[in-house]
Amino acid sequence: MKAVTWHGKRDVRVDNVPDPTIQEPTDAIVRITTTALCGSALHLYEVRGMFIEQGDILGHEPMGIVEEVGPEVTNLAPGDRVVMPFQISCGHCWMCGQGLQTQCETTQVRDQNMGAALFGYGPPDERFIYLSDVLPTSWQAVEYAGIPEGGSVTVLGLGPIGDMSSRIALHRGHRVIAVDLVPERLERTRRQGAEVLDLNEHEDLAETIREMTDGRGTDSVIDAVGMEAHGSPGAGLAQQLTGLLPDRLAQGAMQETGVDRLNAFLLAIDAVRRGGTISLSGVYGGQADPLPMLTLFDKQIQLRMGQANVKRWTEDIMPLLTGDGDPLGVEDFHTHQLPLEEAPRGYEIFQKKDDGAIKVLFKP
Ligand SMILES: NC(=O)c1ccc[n+]([C@@H]2O[C@H](COP(=O)([O-])OP(=O)(O)OC[C@H]3O[C@@H](n4cnc5c(N)ncnc54)[C@H](O)[C@@H]3O)[C@@H](O)[C@H]2O)c1
Ligand SMILES: [Zn+2]
Ligand SMILES: [Zn+2]
DSSP, X not given: OEEEEEEETTEEXXXXXXOOOOOSTTOEEEEEEEEEOOHHHHHHXXXXXXXXXXXXXXXXXXXXXXXXXXXXXXXXXXXXXXXXXXXXXXXXXXXXXXXXXXXXXXXXXXXXXXXXXXXXXXSOGGGTGGGXXXXXXXXXXXXXXXXXXXXXXXXXXXXXXXXHHHHHXXXXXXXXXXXXXXXXXXXXXXXXXXXXXXXXGOSSHHHHHHHTTTTSOEEEEEEOOOTTOTTOHHHHHHHHHHHHSOHHHHHHHHHHOOGGGOHHHHXXXXXXXXXXXXXXXXXXXXXXXXXXXXXXXXXXXXXXXXXXOHHHHHXXXXXXXXXXXXXXXXXXXXXXXXXXXXXXXXXXXXXXXXXXXXXXXXXX
16 A cells, blocks of 8 residues: 655655554454544654654544444444544543543544444545545644634644634634734735734734733633744744754753743743633644743633544534534535645645645645
């Protein structure tokens, strides 16, 4: 089969790799019909893969049709149409039972990590593909933000995660102030009904947000930027440096150089009202990031974060995908749909934010 593989910094290729086989009785083989490119992949593409080897297969937002199942698989059959969560969780351990699938205590891949089989073949893949990551991540970002009824939220970063988080918050009737520095991303979220602010146009963005909210700041802030934040000149340097280091050293450097990656998070701390909540879905990697603990404590800020517990939110989200209309606008959420062969170009335009790339789908 064909696969997008990693060969080094900013070097991905489409290679022929061995076809998958059933190895565990609980395995299933799925023929992929659509897969999407994610901001998380940029950490591997640009920062330099730390836990990755030449030739490793990339991608974690797939959907498709079940081709074959192992003898112990009872809830899936060949022909089922499924979406796969980006994380592997067993579905039956204690943590999975708590809805903390990211903390799954079973390390094996089990069949239950497959999404629920979807109804029929009528609706296009675009309806469901985002169940793999964008939708549950954004849903959890909004849930964890604890926005009070009729309250306000600042969304930092308008990539797929911030854009979808804004849509969900607006759908729930919240006031959304959305921040980015890429014009087409700001425009796209503004069209959904958010008030948008260009990071480049405001000297003191948190102050602007306070002025818009009776001097308080928004009830909640969602950080959908993560460690690739702009406005952190040191971050670029740290990434370049770790890119040149051997693996073991690079790991240490990545975990300890956090200092300059915190731009968006610091903005979140500044812009949230006293007693408000910050929800982090952007990925941070540093172990030694100095945080302004005094401000966090003094403002009595609540903080929630983590990878999305994908399966926990699927049932809540499904009605918005299968019901009438398309309230979250998933059908035209993608900006590009490319054949898999063009994956290297897809990575490039997404990373450089060229050609208006916001969400890129690949079709084998
Ligand atoms: N928690 C999870 O389970 C989970 C799942 C998926 C993605 N993520 C993470 O979420 C983050 C966003 O993902 P994405 O796919 O939307 O990526 P993306 O790179 O497309 O989006 C990031 C956006 O932030 C903007 N930005 C940069 N610096 C900023 C700043 N200082 N203030 C405001 N905006 C700024 C960029 O212009 C960009 O539009 C990434 O860190 C990704 O790894 C987390
Ligand atoms: Zn993803
Ligand atoms: Zn589990």
